[in-house]
Amino acid sequence: MKGLIWGDSGLGDGWANLALDREQEARTRGGGAPLLRFYACTPTASLGAYEDEAHALRPEYCRAQGIPIVRRWSGGGALYLDSGQICWTLTVPATEPSLGPWLARLGDGVCCGLAAQGVVARFRAPNDIELEGRKLGSLFLGVEDGVLLAQGTLFGSLDVETMLKVLRVPKEKLTPEGFRSAAGHFAALPSLWREDALRGLREALAEALGAALGALSRTSISWPEPARHAVAAIPKAEGCEAYSAFVKTAGGVLVGYLRLDDRERVISLRLHGNVQMRPHGLFTELQDWLRGASAGELPARLSAFFSGRSWELLRFTPDDLLTLLRRLFERQGQAAALALPAEAVNTIMVHDPEGRRGTFRILAAAEAVLVPYCAKPAWCKWRHRDGCSQCGLCAVGDAYRLAHERGLQVVTVRNFEHLEETLGRLRAGGAGAYLGMCCNNFFLKREYAFRAAGMPAVLLDISGSNCYDLGQEQRAYAGTFQAEATLNGPVLEKVMQFVPRHPATPALPTPRGTATRRRDALGEEVDGESGGCPDGDVRHQLP
Secondary structure, three states, X not given: OOOEEEEEEXXXXXXXXXXXXXXXXXXXXXHOOOEEEEEEEOOEEEEOOOOOHHHHEXXXXXXXXXXXXXXXXXOXXXXXXXXXXXXXXXXXXXXXOOHHHHHHHHHHHHHHHHHOOOOXXXXXXXXXXXXXXXXXXXXEEEEEOOEEEEEEEEEOOOOHHHHHHHEXXXXXXXXXXXXXXXXXXXXXXXXXXXXXXXHHHHHHHHHHHHHHHOOOOEEEEEOOOOOOOOOOOOOOOOOOOOEEEEEEEOOEEEEEEEEEOOOOOEEEEEEEEOOOEEOOOHHHHHHHHOOOOOHHHHXXXXXXXXXXXXXXEOOOOHHHHHHHHXXXXXXXXXXXXXXXXXHHHOOEEEEOOOOOOOHHHHHHOEEEEEEEHHHOOOOOOOOOOOOOOOOOOOHHHHHHHHHHHOOOEEEEXXXXXXXXXXXXXXXXXXXXXXXXXOXXXXXXXXXXXXXHHOOOEEEEOOEEOOOOOOOXXXXXXXXXXXXXXXXXXXXXXXXXXXXXXXXOOOOOOOOOOOEEEEEOOOOOEEEEEOOOOHHHOOOOOOO
């Protein structure tokens, strides 16, 4: 491989840096030399190559703040870029490269460059650079027309508040061992990184990445400074088709939008995801390939598509795409059976660890209903307790009433640990399935807990002031979120019609020795067993 050529293009806005990325890619394709460009970026929301804007970002906030939204050419998740970050783009001639090994190779190269400057970091597959267990940066890949494009960032400073307002699904990595503040999950390069030190860091990174490429001879060049672009209008995302669904995979979240004709065949299909794959246009080709397909034709069409071309999906599979497509097609049946419009059925989430059961089969096996405490009014004394007085002043009372009419157990989930405990007890009790309510952000963030329970579920999305929209997810995990979310009463009532009536179901066993002291919504301490019944109200079943 020819020697690595590198340089620094300075500070530019998102559009200017995107243009330089395309120029850099063309130069590598035309000249055959690997190129490395360092740069800084004014505040910008950077979408992954295949992501859905509405799913990944808060576009309204970005537009209100004048933060441009650009779509980079590498895959992966959305990033918030600002001038406090060291950004880089590397373009390398490569024919059908394997993405996983390249990520590890370049990630280790970045860490070697940091080590040469006294920063001991490690690469955590598939995308993160970590310093003492905290995220210091990331890198993502894309491949197009024989050129591998790698893009990465390192935090020189942090603006976590803006980052979490720009990104719809918070990207900080929380662990079950403790829920620290969002800033605690990120690391920044030491404050000593002034311009002279940054120059040394760039040289060390260039040398290390050159060694990773086997291109040891390095040439420093002066890159043309990007023009300052005045963004007159930020492009809006395309309108959504009738039905939408998502699937969580090991490689990221796949999102789809589908419109069907009156014969239930594909009129239009859009596929998105914070995923990495090759070739770059794979989703576009697949969308065209499936036009006119019926639900029964999906397996054969997918098999023919992937057997006829070279491709790579990083940490997800064609079977994951088939699951997404089946969920999209299932929306038509949901809409017809529930007599609901597409907008309403799109709020129904199906969690099926085995991937074989549809919505109504899961509902037929449901034995419990889980409601989030944040859907109860902040003034309600039951907000942080299991149970409900069914006073008629919120939709949670309707959920309790509908569940009791069918002999189902009802649990108000008070915090994340309580959710894990409740799912564990349902599974130990032999429950076949359950009906739950939570926002889709929480489900995606904590999908591993639902999966670990090993039970299928139908989950109804909640709206209103949920903790992700307000940036208070930490308080929600701990059970101290104060704003009020909203259950979709009409959807809940329609869905509950497909849950069969059960004989009176015994309460879930409460482990001994779990006496607690908790505070009600007015701050009054309450003694009792976990799940106890304050004020003598016995109109609900307790976990």
